[in-house]
Amino acid sequence: MKVHGSEIDLLASSDSDVSEQQKAIFQYLNNLSDGGYLTPQQVQYMLSTYGLTLQQLMQILVPAATKFASPPISNFKVGAVLHGISGAIYFGANIEFVNEALSFTVHAEQASVAHAISYGEKGVDYLAISAAPCGYCRQFLYEIIKTTSTPDINVLINNSSNTLSSLIPQAFGPQDLGITTRLMLPQNNNLSLNPNPTDPVVIKALQAANISYSPYTSDFSGICIATTNGAYSGSYAENAAYNPSMSPLEAALVLLIMSGDSYANIQRVILVEAANNNCSQLTATNAVLQSIAPGVNLEYHVAN
Numbered sequence: 001m002k003v004h005g006s007e008i009d010l011l012a013s014s015d016s017d018v019s020e021q022q023k024a025i026f027q028y029l030n031n032l033s034d035g036g037y038l039t040p041q042q043v044q045y046m047l048s049t050y051g052l053t054l055q056q057l058m059q060i061l062v063p064a065a066t067k068f069a070s071p072p073i074s075n076f077k078v079g080a081v082l083h084g085i086s087g088a089i090y091f092g093a094n095i096e097f098v099n100e101a102l103s104f105t106v107h108a109e110q111a112s113v114a115h116a117i118s119y120g121e122k123g124v125d126y127l128a129i130s131a132a133p134c135g136y137c138r139q140f141l142y143e144i145i146k147t148t149s150t151p152d153i154n155v156l157i158n159n160s161s162n163t164l165s166s167l168i169p170q171a172f173g174p175q176d177l178g179i180t181t182r183l184m185l186p187q188n189n190n191l192s193l194n195p196n197p198t199d200p201v202v203i204k205a206l207q208a209a210n211i212s213y214s215p216y217t218s219d220f221s222g223i224c225i226a227t228t229n230g231a232y233s234g235s236y237a238e239n240a241a242y243n244p245s246m247s248p249l250e251a252a253l254v255l256l257i258m259s260g261d262s263y264a265n266i267q268r269v270i271l272v273e274a275a276n277n278n279c280s281q282l283t284a285t286n287a288v289l290q291s292i293a294p295g296v297n298l299e300y301h302v303a304n
């Protein structure tokens with residue numbers, strides 16, 4: 001499995017007391033090129049081959065997800081495994097940016113959600129985490145639930161399962177601000193650039209802005225990061241409580257990391273953002289970019 005640009009052997013780097021089942025699954029993951037994402041077919045294969053329930057499989061995968069963590073400040077690694085309603089599984093891990101404010105930190109649960117959104121996933125039923133979700137993540141996840149596709153999320157921590165609703169009693173959410181859409185439901189913001197872009201990386205950033213979730217500020221925005229290996233898009237994900245919102249750069253970095261790529265391979269970063277807003281991603285994007293790819297200049301496009 002490729003992690004931060006290097007091949008790692010999950011068997012060699014795991015605890016010595018892992019079960020035979022876990023060893024077999026780690027061996028299976030070792031052979032995948034994109035270890036942070038499992039198709040519905042791969043999930044079904046593992047469930048039937050190893051005779052596991054989905055909850056058991058997800059718990060076994062958490063240490064593998066944790067390998068993708070990038071916490072240069074805390075050195076505290078957290079992994080998350082999200083099961084989407086399509087049947088696919090998405091890894092998430094925490095990401096910190098050295099020399100930047102802690103407010104830019106991405107938590108593992110947020111990373112797993114951004115990863116799933118990047119693949120067009122429209123809902124979540126299970127989320128397994130290596131540590132109890134903090135209040136910030138409970139608030140972030142609350143933006144997804146109470147829809148037909150995601151009525152609630154089963155949160156698995158070690159051997160306990162709790163609904164998200166039970167973990168965030170008396171919640172403040174979109175309904176308190178009169179918003180009926182939810183994070184992960186399909187969005188179409190009808191943005192365009194003038195002139196019409198022909199650069200495929202700019203087109204991807206525009207597409208990411210068009211599916212971004214910004215019901216509170218209309219700061220529709222998307223990023224595309226081009227590396228020597230591929231292009232990774234990320235869409236802004238807003239929150240009713242504002243602070244747990246996730247920037248488009250963070251979302252794109254999640255996809256880059258979960259695809260096994262490395263910051264060192266970043267060549268271009270494009271931000272497309274809606275015009276005329278009270279808030280903007282521009283300065284925060286530049287700040288984080290300075291931390292991870294100081295030689296790369298942000299390309300900025302305002303859309304209408």
Ligand SMILES: [Zn+2]
Pocket residue numbers: 107108109133134135136137138
């Ligand atoms: Zn958290």
